[in-house]
Amino acid sequence: MNFSYSNKVVALQEKLTAFMEEYVYPNEVVYAEQLKQQETGFSSIPPIMEELKKKAQEQGLWNLFLPDSEYGAGLTNLEYAPLCEIMGRSLIAPEIFNCNAPDTGNMEVLERYGTAQQKKQWLEPLLRGEIRSCFAMTEPAVASSDATNIEASIERDGDEYILNGHKWWTTGGGDPRCKVAIFMGKHKGTTAPLHEQQSMILVPMDTPGVKVERMLSVFGYDHAPEGHAEITFTDVRVPLENILWGEGKGFAIAQGRLGPGRIHHCMRLIGAAERALEEMCIRVQERTAFHRKLSEQGVMRERIAESRIDIEQARLLTLKAAYMMDTVGNREAKAEIAMIKVTAPNMALRVIDRAIQAFGAAGISSDFTLATQWANSRTLRLADGPDEVHRNQIAKMELKKHQPKVKERV
Incomplete structure (x- = not known):
């Protein structure tokens, strides 16, 4: 590579x-x-x-x-x-x-x-950047880390679909420029296999029955102007041609969509960590405590070194995942994507936390970017699948590699 x-x-x-x-x-x-x-x-x-x-x-x-x-x-x-x-x-x-x-x-x-x-x-x-969009998948009533749990309903009525559902954490839903949602729901009365019961449908935000109930906050941040919306869909009617790919393809689209999205988050998190480390290194050389520059304190140097090591490791794994996505495809790169999705947010949290500690009380204020970047990084341990789901997937793939050896020993 x-x-x-x-x-x-x-x-x-x-x-x-x-x-x-x-x-x-x-x-x-x-x-x-x-x-x-x-x-x-x-x-x-x-x-x-x-x-x-x-x-x-x-x-x-x-x-x-x-x-x-x-x-x-x-x-x-x-x-x-x-x-x-x-x-x-x-x-x-x-x-x-x-x-x-x-x-x-x-x-x-x-x-x-x-x-x-x-x-x-x-x-x-x-x-062209003229409009914004949102992705309505997560629901308050179910554990949405398992997309087969989705309860929002899709019912066919002539040449239209009728959509009903309660969604939240729909990022971008509060933006006044948000003109369309990708709605994920389950076909009513379907007997299709579990992973072929869902579909994704394009829903213009001005369609009757679409209502932004409230905007949610993240550690006190409302993330305006786009924000994270709680949205209800009540007897929302859209034409059949608004479906993406076809009926029952929602789960497959979700898996394809989340792969690149996950790695993009990881790439950005590395940048956030780099900036935090950079600001930390400047800060500790400007501040004196107990008659010595903070940069001369052994504990601070240890934190700086650990941060550089953390960032470099995460970057290499991200680049490997990106390389595999390009060369063998997203499906074959799923282990690397899952690994970096666990690694990058946790790495960024560690590095930003060390920087906050170096800044003292200023680090948790809005005078610097550290607090907002920390909140964003913590959110990404949940967005696009929580750590636990990715770790479980990684473990399953690892166990599968060694099944033939287990059979040989039986």
């Missing part, structure tokens, strides 16, 4: 880093202030965001995430990894480059499974 970066990727890294330093980092505070000035953070978008998106488009730093597609930048997962990492250094950056969840996952679904009409109506505006 060769993880060296091509000239094309190095050039994009330099361009992206320069953009981050000139436009993104200086405007993080501006974005927060503009959001705070609004009566409600879910009513409108900070103007600085649209300004920065326009600049990113003009510089060709746009839609870098779609591999093997006429719509993307022609980058492989391995080539995209270091670029996604740079974006992960700021929580506002991914949207600036139109590489933010859940839109990236939804765009990949539409690109892979959508009809020509679905692509024209929804994918193209998403690729």
